[in-house]
């Protein structure tokens with residue numbers, strides 16, 4: 001056990017070093033090299049951060065399916081290849097695809113991406129083709145195309161399958177990815193250090209200094225990550241959640257709560273609101289301390305093996321609670337929990353437990369409506385607008401439940417936003433890996449958010465909240481960004497009703 005822990009730390013230190021090296025390489029050396037090369041030969045625009053096919057980037061857009069560069073004739077094993085056949089190339093999904101909308105490139109539409117997957121499955125396009133890599137990773141995996149598709153194409157499963165067969169571009173990138181996604185996000189001590197370090201960084205004044213001097217500007221990706229850091233509230237060290245909180249009044253259910261990885265450090269108040277609201281609605285809430293990361297980010301980036309290992313661990317841990325439901329307050333995590341059955345369908349030991357686990361998984365808004373919300377009584381006088389998180393609206397098909405809950409809050413005025421179902425550009429780690437595209441998508445979102453005239457923007461996913469806060473901050477707009485359960489907790493007067501040490505309700 002001790003040896004395993006040491007192993008994780010060694011992997012994380014090596015990976016973090018590799019990550020810094022990658023930033024430095026990407027930020028300084030590669031750019032300097034490009035500048036040097038552009039003097040000796042004309043710039044083609046291909047492959048640069050700014051050359052991601054955005055208008056004016058200088059890259060020749062691959063706009064016609066016949067222009068896809070082909071290589072190799074040996075069919076490779078494409079996971080879930082049979083799903084490709086469901087696409088009839090009608091194009092009805094195109095108007096709903098944010099990347100197609102921004103780039104206007106067929107290969108960056110759902111139809112174009114599925115066509116490229118088909119070529120790969122048939123051995124007519126190599127999975128390490130840089131164009132294939134680019135178009136597949138420029139996808140947000142927002143799954144808006146799934147909602148729009150009349151043929152029932154399971155696009156999310158397809159794009160994750162495509163990512164699983166694309167080889168990493170470099171060992172450095174692979175080491176960095178593994179260190180963060182497979183190591184840090186599943187280690188409580190490292191997550192706690194990230195939380196503490198980020199709060200110290202903000203409260204010591206170092207953040208203001210870095211931002212005012214532009215110290216990180218020469219290292220774009222690091223600078224980008226820094227600019228995304230939300231304003232962190234609460235005490236320097238996040239107190240662990242109570243392992244059990246008893247139901248208020250008649251008990252209606254026993255639920256086990258998945259508290260999240262980075263969200264538990266960045267939005268601890270939302271986790272406490274979640275527990276308080278569940279308890280106010282007659283739930284015993286168990287928060288298993290040995291739970292792990294859900295595996296969503298790993299699965300979305302194509303690392304299905306790590307996602308499967310995380311899923312097996314959580315299935316064991318949550319099964320032991322004997323809970324009726326497994327609840328998440330994060331759209332991305334909840335969507336992943338519901339996919340455990342599919343993820344482990346071929347595992348002889350875990351296929352059945354995974355399917356049973358998925359049946360019990362619920363988003364908090366879904367469960368509260370299912371149980372029947374106990375009417376909150378406290379006034380919450382805000383004018384709010386609601387952003388549909390992609391993995392809630394498109395991944396879990398949950399659209400009405402959050403709105404129904406918000407409508408029950410006394411004093412709350414809800415203003416619907418134009419295209420609330422449109423991705424905000426967060427998409428897991430997309431806002432770090434695809435900063436230019438992410439900003440273009442965020443720009444469209446911000447226009448619609450600001451046009452509502454609301455004073456609060458609500459989203460049921462921590463990644464969306466980080467992205468929206470970033471968008472508001474960059475534009476100097478003062479608007480609160482919160483999770484719907486934060487307002488519900490206020491409406492129950494419940495946000496202060498958990499003591500931070502013991503866990504029993506006062």
Ligand code: SF4
Pocket residue numbers: 086087088089090091092093094110111145148149150151152153
């Ligand atoms: S994914 Fe669906 S909507 Fe889009 S082109 Fe294929 S069949 Fe048509």
Ligand code: SF4
Pocket residue numbers: 096097098099100108109110113138139140141142143144145146155
């Ligand atoms: S998942 Fe989103 S970004 Fe990707 S193809 Fe579908 S609609 Fe476009």
